[in-house]
Amino acid sequence: MRYAIAAALVATSALAAPAMAQDVNPAFTGPRVGILGGYDGIKPGSTERLPGDDTDRTVNGFVYGGEIGYDFAIGGLVAGVEAELTDSTGKVETNRLNPNTFGFGEVNTGRDIYVGARLGGLVTPSTLLYAKGGYTNARLNVLGSDGTTSRRENFELDGWRLGAGAEQALSYNTYAKLEYRYSNYSSANFQFADGAVTRNFGIDTDRHQVMAGVGMRF
Template sequence: MKQIITIAAILVVSSAASPAFAQDSKPFHGPWVAANIGYDVFDADGSDEEDGSSEDGIAYGVSLGYDYNFGNFVVGVEGEIGDSSVSASETDVLEAGDELALKAGRDLYAGIRLGVPVSDTLLIYAKGGYTNQRFNLEYTLGGETESEGDNIDGYRLGAGAEVALGKAFGRLEYRYSDYGAFSDTDLETNRHQVMLTAGLRF
């Protein structure tokens, strides 16, 4: 009899607590993890505007973060590791007739996100932060090629929209990353990306 009363008490408490828990839950709130894929345009521009080069390809990676919903706005932190299929090249960089080819390697990002909930299922946001890009370089002059790699610090700015689908979510995002000059050359590097994201909140 005591066991039955105990079980009944647990059920009553559970049923009373469940609605309260549901009311406390918020959209766009809590830890999340996601996969990203999208269109990537990599630019490498020299001091002469006519020497610029641009290539496009596919960017992909994984990201995670934590969002806090204050009601009228959402603040979050996020990190990402990615890679890309694109590269760019330019001639007459250091000497006449030479060629410098750059391929984007792994990309690390850490930043913040600020959003405004339009509804319980739609968030409009902007983002910004630090990015560290691995570049692989090949320099060719007179038929001889030298290769090396370098990590370059830069910044990233972006904006997008997030749609909540229960614990799952999807995002469409544009972002611009600027890495400045590569090594001791005048080759300025930056990229434009349009990314699709699919993720899950916990």
């Protein structure tokens, strides 16, 4: 999958090259705000699985939220910074009394914060192809139980995100976009119901998302 993302980055650069000779459409520059929605799949990374274990442990859901950003022209390219706040409907349930699940009866894919940058070029006067990357912090909400008492706690996951997409100018100040994003989380901590937080520990968690969005520029 990382090779696919790398290929998308190369393709973005190659397709952006012809745009160097033309001005950037003003519809792709300035502050923007939008809403997002799409597919969300999170699962243990390859180092978390036993050799030969091909079981699909993906927790699927619908991801939704919003974004803000600012884009500007650099020669014939478009560069920008952006931030997102999303949530997800992904959920997995287990037997709370099974000692192999540590009393976790339910795990929900919670809110995700993303801060990053993007770079792209025009492939037509109204179509932008771009690559993006940055920092992501996700939460897994846990319903824990000892058989008599249930408490809601959570894991905080830190990682990075890479992606690529296409944005279409619908008018001078409106746009629609479609993008694929891959995230990997390598560090986490656990927050108990009383507010106590553990030290960070290593993890390997993969996340794949296909996101659509619409928005406005100002």
